[in-house]
Amino acid sequence: MKLSEIAKIIGVDFNGEEREISSMSTLKDADATQLSFVSNSKYIKDIQESHAGAIICDSATQDAVPSGATALVVDNPYWKMAVISAYFAPALEDIDSPKAVVGEGSVISPNATLANGAIVGKNTQIMAGVYVGSNVEIGDNVTLYPNVVIYRDCKIGNSVTIHANSTIGSDGFGFATNQLGEHKKIYQNGNVILEDDIEIGSSTTIDRAVFKSTLLKKGVRIDNLVQIGHNCEIGEYSVFVAQSGSAGSTKLGRNVVVGGQAAFAGHLEVAAFSTFAARSGVTKTIKESGKTFAGFPLMDHRVWLKLQVKLARLIK
């Protein structure tokens, strides 16, 4: 998409250097072919260091845009980013892609749907009612139980099992809101990557990234009815018990254990080998590894036990 067209759509007078924009990304990740945006002046440093080809910004941040990037100055950069994100969204299915390819020994139910461009490995079983989207890649020895849905462009490693009615790659929950309280969808043009040896329960939902990938690393175990938000990164062998969840962009180290109904706020980092008791509510980054937590607000598990004793006394 031409930069001049983008400028026109978001209502910017464009007289800079024309260039082709391939996609959108964050200030940190964008390269010269990509469009980025800034909606908050606390990201000044990220703007200055960005390699993006163009940046949607407002008058308060435009001076920070580096010389290599074209500044597209608007009143509400976040809203305009949402507007333009629709133009980078692919079709629901790539009708013109070649038919799905299935490896040796794999069994695909006649009642499953493989969209064009999908690639399935060897000795994989895809049961009735499963939907595999365009360009999805599925490894060897995978089992997809009935009615699993894999949205387009996601990647599923080897020896992955996904139980019935789970969804991989639905849109992350992203939108801009204007002063009238109206919402504008931010198209989620990333994907989900599941590495090898992962098991996911039934009716679990793992959202695709807004840019790049939501990532579950090798050996992760996820129970039923769990929510993993867009752009999360779940470390090797981490475990989510039923009805737990994480908001977007949170990164867990390896072997983190998340109890039932526990949850993480977004944009946190959680050290490896952390354990969270059932219904923990995690709103801060955890830097020290190997500790056990409980409660909401979160506290050391032993402190939580102590607090319960104090509260019990309060009642008497």
Place this chain on the structure above:
Amino acid sequence: MKLSEIAKIIGVDFNGEEREISSMSTLKDADATQLSFVSNSKYIKDIQESHAGAIICDSATQDAVPSGATALVVDNPYWKMAVISAYFAPALEDIDSPKAVVGEGSVISPNATLANGAIVGKNTQIMAGVYVGSNVEIGDNVTLYPNVVIYRDCKIGNSVTIHANSTIGSDGFGFATNQLGEHKKIYQNGNVILEDDIEIGSSTTIDRAVFKSTLLKKGVRIDNLVQIGHNCEIGEYSVFVAQSGSAGSTKLGRNVVVGGQAAFAGHLEVAAFSTFAARSGVTKTIKESGKTFAGFPLMDHRVWLKLQVKLARLIK
């Protein structure tokens, strides 16, 4: 259905005026062609003012039944209402209705199912495994991702997106319980209405009304794994984050924001522009608009923060 037949089914000696009863409704909403019921003497005023054609009541409430209505006096009105509700339930599908009608430019997967009587607008995409029930009306520019289920009689506006494995119009959780502890289903003969420009995540469930409609107004945004109970009304542009929910008959104003895992009890009213932090538990009506809450029991968000400080001191 004849009133005399209804009387016979619930074991009432009938010698009043015969009339045709078309359906059931609440005391407030019922008209002369409808049957209503009262199970609690605190609704005396609603009985007196009801325009229902007949009212199932007990000996404690029968005197309040107005002259225009026939009183059907029983020992356990709520149980008998449940018994009779089955007789007003439509078939799972209207086999004799005309085949589904699909508007110009719409793409229906060959693996989707449109029941007889369904009407689909223009430029709508219905993907594999989707089920659209009898008499469902779907607008223009709608996207139903794979395996979405829309129960019969529901209405979906224009520019609505529903993600995979979500269910619109499943039965509300309603039953009567007798003194032996047995349950009797109250058939949920209402529907769900989604207005325009709504997005709903994956594996979310929105129950149909027992009578009339569960209503989501224009611009609502619902994340994954959210539960909306029967007869709720969700105001314009309101937002439910993942794993939150509402019990039945709660009414939210516009632009209410509901954090992850937060929940509402039933039969509440919530003022516009209210914000609820993650895991809030709302058990009381909120009259003043524009405030922010947290905790369970619910409190002002600033008070909740103060309480956490006090509790932290308690531990030391």
Place this chain on the structure above:
Amino acid sequence: MKLSEIAKIIGVDFNGEEREISSMSTLKDADATQLSFVSNSKYIKDIQESHAGAIICDSATQDAVPSGATALVVDNPYWKMAVISAYFAPALEDIDSPKAVVGEGSVISPNATLANGAIVGKNTQIMAGVYVGSNVEIGDNVTLYPNVVIYRDCKIGNSVTIHANSTIGSDGFGFATNQLGEHKKIYQNGNVILEDDIEIGSSTTIDRAVFKSTLLKKGVRIDNLVQIGHNCEIGEYSVFVAQSGSAGSTKLGRNVVVGGQAAFAGHLEVAAFSTFAARSGVTKTIKESGKTFAGFPLMDHRVWLKLQVKLARLIK
């Protein structure tokens, strides 16, 4: 499977009496044709009284193995049990079983899938996108709404209704973890049994047992988005409101009422007629029947109300 083969797979020098092992079970339930295991020396008494044909144990527990059983002594019995469980797992579908049998008056959608060996009773309705696994038995007057998934070997009684996108019989969340933090799946070779007159909401998940059965007794009512863990037993007429759940092996008596978002830890026993307010967190066995509880940690409901008053004072 021959005992000598099992010994070989888990790396034990075998010179005992050869025997045929049909399946695996717990120390308490196993008979002479079954293999059991012990992973914790606190189960010494269960070992001593076990009727298992063979027991995987370690050096600390091997002396307790009774003379009727062969001790298979390994370093990590739980991990080795997981390894061997894979060998007792049946195929995803029994391709060679006879075609599904459907009783008189039943209506099966052409878009539903009945695996070989399934048996469906009379006047049952199976809607589009439903999957019924091998050897599943379904009674009379059952309604399975679209996209319900019933895994192989489960049993559904008469007059059961299951709403859209729910899953019956997905694998319980079971795995062993070694000292490197890696996980090994424990195959869930049991099933789910639903007795008569049960209703289950949409997007609810009920896991199959690791051995034997997860059991829902007559008259149970389960709302949407509820999780029932493997090997649970839910008493007659018990009620789970939306987004509640139970971890594995918990047993509820009859007419237990579980509020929205409430949850049980595993391996508990809960007395009949117990009531749990919304969001209760139950971590201890409840012996006295007929009481009402709230909070997490759980307390008598009246005490919980009192605690809220005390906390309110704390803030002032």
